[in-house]
Amino acid sequence: MNRFTRMFQQTRGRGAFMPFFMLGDPTPARSLNLIRTALEEGADALELGIPFSDPIADGPVIQASALRAHRAGTNVARCFDLLAEVRRNSDVPVGLLVYCNLIQKRGVDQFCADAAQAGADALLAADVPFDRAGDLPHAAEAAGLGSVYLCSPNTPDDRARRILETSTAFTYAVGVMGTTGARDALGDETTAFVTRLRALSDRPFVVGFGISTPAHAVEVLRLGADGVIVGSALIRMIEAAGDDADAATASVRQFVRNTATLIRQHA
Amino acid sequence: MSSLMTRAEFGGQFVPEPLVAPLRQIGEAFDRYCADPDFVAELDDLLRRYAGRPTPLYLSRSLTRRTGRRIYLKREDLLHLGAHKTNNTLGQGLLAKTMGKTRLIAETGAGQHGVATAMAGALFGIPTEVFMGAVDVERQAMNVFRMKLMGARVHEVRGGSATLKDAINDALRDWIANASDTYYVFGTAAGPEPFARIVTHFQAVISEEIRRQTQEAEGRLPDAVVACVGGGSNAIGAFHVFLNEPSVRLLGAEAGGDGQRHGASLSRGAPGVFHGMYSYFLQDVDGQIAEAHSIAAGLDYPGVGPVHARLHESGRARYTPVRDDEALSAFHLLAREEGILPALESAHAVALALKVADEFPREAVIVINLSGRGDKDLHTVLAASG
Numbered sequence: 001m002n003r004f005t006r007m008f009q010q011t012r013g014r015g016a017f018m019p020f021f022m023l024g025d026p027t028p029a030r031s032l033n034l035i036r037t038a039l040e041e042g043a044d045a046l047e048l049g050i051p052f053s054d055p056i057a058d059g060p061v062i063q064a065s066a067l068r069a070h071r072a073g074t075n076v077a078r079c080f081d082l083l084a085e086v087r088r089n090s091d092v093p094v095g096l097l098v099y100c101n102l103i104q105k106r107g108v109d110q111f112c113a114d115a116a117q118a119g120a121d122a123l124l125a126a127d128v129p130f131d132r133a134g135d136l137p138h139a140a141e142a143a144g145l146g147s148v149y150l151c152s153p154n155t156p157d158d159r160a161r162r163i164l165e166t167s168t169a170f171t172y173a174v175g176v177m178g179t180t181g182a183r184d185a186l187g188d189e190t191t192a193f194v195t196r197l198r199a200l201s202d203r204p205f206v207v208g209f210g211i212s213t214p215a216h217a218v219e220v221l222r223l224g225a226d227g228v229i230v231g232s233a234l235i236r237m238i239e240a241a242g243d244d245a246d247a248a249t250a251s252v253r254q255f256v257r258n259t260a261t262l263i264r265q266h267a
Numbered sequence: 268m269s270s271l272m273t274r275a276e277f278g279g280q281f282v283p284e285p286l287v288a289p290l291r292q293i294g295e296a297f298d299r300y301c302a303d304p305d306f307v308a309e310l311d312d313l314l315r316r317y318a319g320r321p322t323p324l325y326l327s328r329s330l331t332r333r334t335g336r337r338i339y340l341k342r343e344d345l346l347h348l349g350a351h352k353t354n355n356t357l358g359q360g361l362l363a364k365t366m367g368k369t370r371l372i373a374e375t376g377a378g379q380h381g382v383a384t385a386m387a388g389a390l391f392g393i394p395t396e397v398f399m400g401a402v403d404v405e406r407q408a409m410n411v412f413r414m415k416l417m418g419a420r421v422h423e424v425r426g427g428s429a430t431l432k433d434a435i436n437d438a439l440r441d442w443i444a445n446a447s448d449t450y451y452v453f454g455t456a457a458g459p460e461p462f463a464r465i466v467t468h469f470q471a472v473i474s475e476e477i478r479r480q481t482q483e484a485e486g487r488l489p490d491a492v493v494a495c496v497g498g499g500s501n502a503i504g505a506f507h508v509f510l511n512e513p514s515v516r517l518l519g520a521e522a523g524g525d526g527q528r529h530g531a532s533l534s535r536g537a538p539g540v541f542h543g544m545y546s547y548f549l550q551d552v553d554g555q556i557a558e559a560h561s562i563a564a565g566l567d568y569p570g571v572g573p574v575h576a577r578l579h580e581s582g583r584a585r586y587t588p589v590r591d592d593e594a595l596s597a598f599h600l601l602a603r604e605e606g607i608l609p610a611l612e613s614a615h616a617v618a619l620a621l622k623v624a625d626e627f628p629r630e631a632v633i634v635i636n637l638s639g640r641g642d643k644d645l646h647t648v649l650a651a652s653g
Contacts, residue, residue: 053555054427054541056439057283063426076553100281100540105554127281127540150284154446163284177285178444 002146003093003121004169007045008204008226014267015221016044017259018206019252020097020231022065023048023082024074026238030245031069034238035086037253042260045093046086047208047229048120050079052099057126057150059181061232064239076102080118087119095122095148095169108135112143122169124148130166141168148172153193157200164201170226171205173197181232183210186219198224214259218266230259277573277580280459282543286439289446294461296366301468306365313357317390318347320354320472324480324634329604330617334624337485340637341477341505344609350639351473351501352383356452358469360387363450370449371395374438376403376431376497377565377612378410379639380454385419387452395419398438400430403564410643428558431568435542455498457572459543467574470504477634478508485632491516491623494636495615496586497530497565499572501638506584516585519575520619522561523588530559531588532571533579546573562591562647563611565639593618595651598641610639611647 007016019038024031035046051066051074058066074082083094096115103111103125115123123145128136130149137147146169151160154177164171175190176183190210197205207220208229217228234252241248280290300306314320323342330338343351356373363371371388373395375381381397388395397414401423404411414421427433435458442451453462456470474492481489492509494502496519509515522530529535532547539548541556549557549569559569578584594611597618601607609617613636620635627633641648 054432054436056436056542057443059440060426067427070555101548101550101554101556103554104538104540104545105550105552126283127543129280129282129284129287132280152283152285154288155284156288159287174283174285177446179440 002169003091004045004146007093008170011044011227014263015225016206016227017042017217017263018045018047018227018229019043019234019256020047020049020208020229022062022069022235023050023079024069024072025065025235026068027072028074028078028082030248032082032085034249034252036089037249038256039090039092041253041256043092043256045095045227047095047097047231048083049097050076050102052102055099055126057179059179059232061235061239062180065235076106080114083118083120093121094119095124096120097124097126100125100127103136108139112139112145116143116145120145122146122148124150124172126150130163137166150174151197151205153177153189160197161200164203164205167203171203173205173207173225174209175207175220176210178209180209183212186216190220191223194220194223194225214262217259218262221263222266277545277576278460278463279545280543281540281545282459283443285443286446286459289442290459290461297362297461297465300362300365306361310358310361313361314354314472318353318357319345321476322346324477324484326484327605329600330621334621335629336624336627336631336633338620338624339481339632339634341473341634343473343501343636343638344607344613344640348383348386349642350379350383350610351470351504352379352454353386354472354504355454355466355469355500356380356383356387359450359452359465360391360393363393363452364391366450368448368450369393370445371452372398372438372441372449373452374398374431374434374454376434376567377563377643378403378407378414379565379643381419381421382410382413382417384452385414385417388419389417396422398422398424398434398441400428400434401425402429403431406647407564407643432556455500455572456503456574457498457542457544457546457570463544463572463574466500467503467507470500471507473501473504473636474506474508477505481632481634487632488512488515489634490514490627490631491518491633492636493518493520493616493620493633495520495566495612495638496571496575497522497568497612498570499575501636503572503574505636510583517578517583518619518623519584519586520589520615521586522559522563522566522615523590524560525591528560529588530561530566530568532569533575533586534588536569538576541570544573546576547571547579562594562651563615565610565612566615587619589615589618595648597621598648608641609637610641611644613638
């Protein structure tokens with residue numbers, strides 16, 4: 001059974017917390033340390049990005065994160081090495097978020113095989129709609145990876161239903177019409193969208209984009225989402241800490257602990 | 268080997284899910300209106316009375332004398348605003364207005380498409396915002412001023428290489444957030460479906476006129492059509508009606524840069540997926556998109572429209588890199604011997620025509636698409652003349 005399937009069963013009732021980290025940001029070693037910190041503090045699963053030069057679905061915070069990782073020498077092979085390091089000490093489900101050309105360039109079969117070998121459980125290509133994925137889902141399945149597709153507030157019901165059916169690990173619900181990035185408040189758009197998706201299907205979906213506080217996370221889960229992804233808010237902490245590795249770790253530790261605790265309290 | 272593409276077909280629509288619905292909406296509106304007689308008549312009227320179509324086809328005395336071949340210049344430099352970009356923004360601006368969109372956004376490299384979109388915004392009364400790389404803002408300051416004069420707001424893009432590719436990234440991001448009321452006026456025959464199809468349609472008027480004008484002047488079709496290729500909109504506009512005329516050779520001049528750094532996606536890049544399309548891109552071993560370089564800002568893009576990828580692989584068109592210095596020489600030649608200052612982009616096509624002329628029999632008819640005028644490039648030429 002895919003680790004995600006098992007995890008969603010185990011977290012049913014409260015919902016899962018999945019922090020997002022860019023592999024290699026700000027350096028490969030510090031990135032590994034931050035990911036391990038999140039796991040210590042109760043992350044149920046991880047969404048990990050492989051840096052891409054031109055991430056069009058992402059806002060400025062995650063774009064800058066990819067650039068830092070690049071500058072620190074993080075290439076695709078290094079990302080798989082880091083993932084394997086994470087996997088050595090942890091059994092949590094890991095989803096990879098990438099852009100299509102990285103898969104295309106390595107070869108779809110090879111990319112999926114390498115990702116699975118390193119310990120990934122699911123794969124999302126942010127710029128591949130579910131009905132344009134070609135052989136990707138077959139290659140992913142053959143390698144033992146679950147497929148993840150995006151669904152957004154402007155996706156009509158019939159299409160959303162098909163996305164929920166096609167995503168074998170989970171569907172990634174884009175909470176707001178926009179790129180990734182922290183927002184001050186959870187908007188009506190997100191609330192309406194999560195409610196609509198839950199009414200459409202029992203299949204697992206997690207909400208990301210614009211979730212930036214523990215309270216947002218709990219709110220989204222109470223609306224019926226199976227999980228919640230927080231990215232930009234965490235990456236902003238890494239950015240703000242600059243060269244102070246301890247400060248970044250402390251901020252991430254606090255945020256993950258607060259969120260994981262709050263989610264369990266509201267269960 | 269498995270492929271991401273359902274078929275090994277260039278093009279496609281590789282975008283984040285939030286853009287799927289807006290792209291479908293534009294595609295459907297385009298299919299409806301480009302067949303609507305009222306829409307066609309209004310656009311045709313604007314192209315003639317407002318923009319100055321048809322543009323002349325001029326037999327270049329100098330190039331003809333130098334090569335012994337009959338070399339014509341398709342004078343898109345004489346179109347309103349001084350470049351072929353006007354064809355596209357009039358068409359898409361009218362489409363946006365007909366669709367009831369209340370905001371236009373666009374990316375721009377050299378600034379020509381930004382100016383042309385600002386023009387459309389002013390003409391159709393739609394507020395316009397243009398994304399432009401900081402490097403391009405610097406080297407095309409007068410075009411920034413032109414856009415502002417026409418009422419557009421210009422966003423300086425500082426991410427990545429701060430050129431055209433990054434301007435497209437940010438325009439796409441804006442569109443993801445604002446697609447319900449915003450029309451994204453894509454500038455070249457590239458990007459996700461249906462942009463390449465729409466831009467090709469509105470630029471095809473260039474080749475329609477070339478065919479008619481060559482028939483009138485020579486009583487036959489040209490032997491070759493030569494155009495510069497960045498994203499590829501002026502080139503596909505000049506090639507379009509000749510695609511099924513095998514006697515007409517189609518030649519594209521890519522940005523050869525300084526020999527080391529370049530923008531020659533077809534000659535020196537590899538297939539990949541970026542900016543919504545499966546096409547050719549400059550990229551590293553992992554598939555990270557590389558930075559392009561050209562003396563001509565409009566060719567400074569690490570990719571190319573998917574139709575050119577198809578024509579390249581089928582061999583129907585041939586693409587050749589032309590270096591910065593060769594383009595500069597062609598610029599000076601046309602200035603001195605014709606009294607025409609071509610855009611540095613178009614000067615690449617002139618240089619290529621001069622290079623390949625002797626592959627053709629004497630008296631062969633070669634048409635160069637002179638896609639724009641060079642006023643915008645004077646400071647670059649001045650700096651290069653040192």
